[in-house]
Amino acid sequence: MKQSSKVIIVAIDGPAGAGKSTVAKTLARKLGYLHIDTGAMYRCVTLKALRSKTNLESNHDLENLAKTSNVELKPGEPENKVFLDGEDVSKEIRTPEVTKSSAFIANCVPVRKILVARQQQMGRVDSAPYGGAVLEGRDIGTDVFPDAQYKFYLDASVEMRAKRRLRDLEKAGTQTTLESVMADVQARDDRDMNRAVGGLRKTADSIIMDHSELSVEESAEELYQFIRQHPR
Ligand code: DC
Numbered sequence: 001m002k003q004s005s006k007v008i009i010v011a012i013d014g015p016a017g018a019g020k021s022t023v024a025k026t027l028a029r030k031l032g033y034l035h036i037d038t039g040a041m042y043r044c045v046t047l048k049a050l051r052s053k054t055n056l057e058s059n060h061d062l063e064n065l066a067k068t069s070n071v072e073l074k075p076g077e078p079e080n081k082v083f084l085d086g087e088d089v090s091k092e093i094r095t096p097e098v099t100k101s102s103a104f105i106a107n108c109v110p111v112r113k114i115l116v117a118r119q120q121q122m123g124r125v126d127s128a129p130y131g132g133a134v135l136e137g138r139d140i141g142t143d144v145f146p147d148a149q150y151k152f153y154l155d156a157s158v159e160m161r162a163k164r165r166l167r168d169l170e171k172a173g174t175q176t177t178l179e180s181v182m183a184d185v186q187a188r189d190d191r192d193m194n195r196a197v198g199g200l201r202k203t204a205d206s207i208i209m210d211h212s213e214l215s216v217e218e219s220a221e222e223l224y225q226f227i228r229q230h231p232r
Pocket of ligand 1: 016038040042043099102136137138198
């Protein structure tokens with residue numbers, strides 16, 4: 001752990017399935033920084049809403065739920081652990097039902113405000129002992145840390161992302177087809193990009209990287225080398 005007064009923020013945004021999570025985790029480890037998976041936070045609120053049968057269309061109810069949720073992200077190997085109100089929900093937040101319903105939570109502006117404020121706190125304060133944080137999501141470089149020292153936009157083709165997703169689903173024992181997964185990936189892109197608040201957008205200072213052809217290790221190494229060669 002480094003002691004530094006200046007916290008370095010690395011933002012990684014991009015569409016679902018571009019490998020952001022593993023790249024962000026690997027990059028954070030190389031840099032010795034804190035890794036903050038902001039999608040896991042939206043997923044936790046989604047899980048809590050589903051379990052409590054909260055009306056997913058009520059901004060007021062979802063806001064109350066987010067206000068009273070305690071989400072903790074704990075570094076771990078091979079996977080980070082995610083705790084919701086003290087319970088390890090690392091697996092539960094990755095089910096297809098949570099993935100699908102998370103769109104309602106992501107669209108809820110009052111929930112976004114609460115989660116963005118928490119992410120800013122984690123990035124500025126919790127990461128201080130590490131010297132920096134790698135935050136991944138959709139709106140990190142635009143809304144959460146518009147002044148991040150590094151803003152990466154990690155892209156990959158719909159087909160490549162769908163192929164990766166299909167492999168993960170098959171590993172988890174789910175039978176489906178590439179066409180169906182491609183349609184899902186495309187639908188998620190449309191939702192993420194067309195959201196009125198917190199939508200996925202490139203900025204003028206985004207460093208755009210297309211990693212369709214790279215492995216996670218290679219992607220993380222490319223980002224790492226970029227940071228090393230461009231001290232800020
Ligand atoms: O990256 P992910 O698939 O784990 O994200 C889960 C959901 O949260 C997905 O609907 C997109 C949304 N999300 C968001 O709106 N803003 C973020 N910064 C991160 C995720």
